[in-house]
Amino acid sequence: MNDPNSQATQPIAEVLGLNPTNSRQPLKKWLWLAVALGITILVVVFAFNSGNNQQAGYVTQAVTRGDLEVTVSATGTLAPLKEVEVGIEVSGTIKSVEADYNDSVTVGQVLARLDTTRLEAQALQSQAALESSRAKVQQTHASLLEAEVKMARQLHVQQLSGGKVPSLYDLDTARATLARARADEAAAKAAVDQAQAALNVNRTDITKAVVRSPINGVVLKRSVEPGQTVASQFQAPVLFTLAEDLTQMELQVDVDEADVGLVQPAQKALFTVDAYADRSFPAEITQVRFGSETVDGVVTYKTVLRVDNSALSLRPGMTATTVITVNKKTDVLLVANSVLRFTPPVTPGQQKAKGSFLDSLLPHPPRQESRQAEAANSKTQQVWTLRNGELASISITKGATNGIVTEIVDGAVTAGTELVTGQVSKP
Numbered sequence: 001m002n003d004p005n006s007q008a009t010q011p012i013a014e015v016l017g018l019n020p021t022n023s024r025q026p027l028k029k030w031l032w033l034a035v036a037l038g039i040t041i042l043v044v045v046f047a048f049n050s051g052n053n054q055q056a057g058y059v060t061q062a063v064t065r066g067d068l069e070v071t072v073s074a075t076g077t078l079a080p081l082k083e084v085e086v087g088i089e090v091s092g093t094i095k096s097v098e099a100d101y102n103d104s105v106t107v108g109q110v111l112a113r114l115d116t117t118r119l120e121a122q123a124l125q126s127q128a129a130l131e132s133s134r135a136k137v138q139q140t141h142a143s144l145l146e147a148e149v150k151m152a153r154q155l156h157v158q159q160l161s162g163g164k165v166p167s168l169y170d171l172d173t174a175r176a177t178l179a180r181a182r183a184d185e186a187a188a189k190a191a192v193d194q195a196q197a198a199l200n201v202n203r204t205d206i207t208k209a210v211v212r213s214p215i216n217g218v219v220l221k222r223s224v225e226p227g228q229t230v231a232s233q234f235q236a237p238v239l240f241t242l243a244e245d246l247t248q249m250e251l252q253v254d255v256d257e258a259d260v261g262l263v264q265p266a267q268k269a270l271f272t273v274d275a276y277a278d279r280s281f282p283a284e285i286t287q288v289r290f291g292s293e294t295v296d297g298v299v300t301y302k303t304v305l306r307v308d309n310s311a312l313s314l315r316p317g318m319t320a321t322t323v324i325t326v327n328k329k330t331d332v333l334l335v336a337n338s339v340l341r342f343t344p345p346v347t348p349g350q351q352k353a354k355g356s357f358l359d360s361l362l363p364h365p366p367r368q369e370s371r372q373a374e375a376a377n378s379k380t381q382q383v384w385t386l387r388n389g390e391l392a393s394i395s396i397t398k399g400a401t402n403g404i405v406t407e408i409v410d411g412a413v414t415a416g417t418e419l420v421t422g423q424v425s426k427p
Helices: 004-015 024-054 117-160 168-208 337-341 348-354 357-361 369-377
Strands: 057-062 064-080 083-087 092-097 110-114 210-212 217-222 238-243 248-256 268-273 276-295 298-308 319-336 380-387 390-401 405-411 418-424
Touching (some): 057 380, 110 238, 248 276, 337 380, 337 418
Antiparallel strands (some): 276 298, 319 405
């Protein structure tokens, strides 16, 4: 009787070529598979090479001659050249306010007044204390004269009696009384000086109760109203903010650390503000500060520009967008930056030389980042032109750039020379 398991496994063995009687049949199948795979590889390589042969079209752009401006952009705010905060040193209630927003003020002009009733009462009290101290001085002076007379009498009696009278105790008592009288007079005179100083302080406080302008300028802010109580205990409260002259202002911008090396005093700039979107205002750099400021991880350096505001169009606190001209050249050769970024395509022969057989079957774009980075960091670079339909390299020396075009300092190119910027496929 036949075994069913042996009947089921026999066809599988024959298919897999495990049956020794049919060993030549699977060998032929593997040979045919290998031939088919080889043909497929040849077709793929041929198609890839044919595709590369069609990439024969290039886009070019001519070298031009013209002017080049290199600029740096920054943002900042407008501020007066001199801004003064006017406060008050004494406490009290505001009696009157005599200056308002935008008022022009002069040096010494009254801005506000305090109610001086309490201060005047304190001054009268100090005046009375001074008079009392002066009277005390007269009283102690009289006591001193009395002690001196008594001491002189004791000495005279001692001389007449041959030293028998007065007793030594009485003589020492008279000397002590005289010393106390002199000390009392000195203390009374010191009390007069103290009372005089207190009176001077009270009178000064009365003077400071009137707030006056320290400069000629314009009132920018007013932080007080009549009837308001101000307390000057630990810090003088600010009542007014004055700007000395709004016809001359300064623009403080934050220049990025990558651009600060290009920015120098005396460079020209143009800036715009939102209030006058269709106008550009001129400015000039006066200072590039060494101290850095870090905001949200960005390091910047404060740069100050002088602004002429004779028309009074600009106001303090406006946000300005500034374009600083850091380099300007005229009549130079210029090339588009796309020319500098172009890298010739890698030919199949170069791919075979550099890669394996599998790389030729699976083509991929050449890595151009390293070559582009080297070209960006070097002043000398290879650019490409077309000669008889073929790419030809030209060595040039780069100069300044504004991010769109770059100056050509040296190289075998002239105005009108066509340089390759990219590659296109022919239809």
